[in-house]
Amino acid sequence: MARVMIKCPESDKPVYTGMNFSYTAFDSVQIDEKSVRCAECGHVHYWRRPDAYLEDDGGES
Ligand SMILES: [Zn+2]
Numbered sequence: 001m002a003r004v005m006i007k008c009p010e011s012d013k014p015v016y017t018g019m020n021f022s023y024t025a026f027d028s029v030q031i032d033e034k035s036v037r038c039a040e041c042g043h044v045h046y047w048r049r050p051d052a053y054l055e056d057d058g059g060e061s
Contacts, residue, residue, distance in 0.1 A: 001020045001021065001022055001057055002020065002021060002022065002023055002026070002054035002055060002056050002057055003016050003017075003019075003020055003054065003055045003056075003057045004016075004017045004018075004019040004020065004021060004026070004052050004053075004054060005017065005052065005053055005054070005055045006036065006045065006047045006051050006052050006053075007051075008038050008040045008041055008045065009045065010038075010040075010041040010043065011038075011040040011041050013040045014055070015036060015038050015039055015040055015045070016039070017034065017036045017047065017052065018036060019034075020057065021054065023054060026054055029049075030049075031048065031049040031052070032048075033046055033047070033048050034046070034047055034048070035047075
């Protein structure tokens with residue numbers, strides 16, 4: 001599995017969205033607009049799938 005990350009538009013740092021996908025599932029999944037409370041700046045950011053990227057969580061995929 002991999003963690004779905006976005007980049008905070010205010011601090012420019014990676015922020016974990018709270019979602020996890022395998023790399024193959026992420027290729028085909030439909031994700032509506034989501035919101036996440038940013039751990040970096042404390043604001044709520046809205047994001048869509050094109051804004052997101054995967055980061056390996058170190059576990060088995
Ligand atoms: Zn932020």
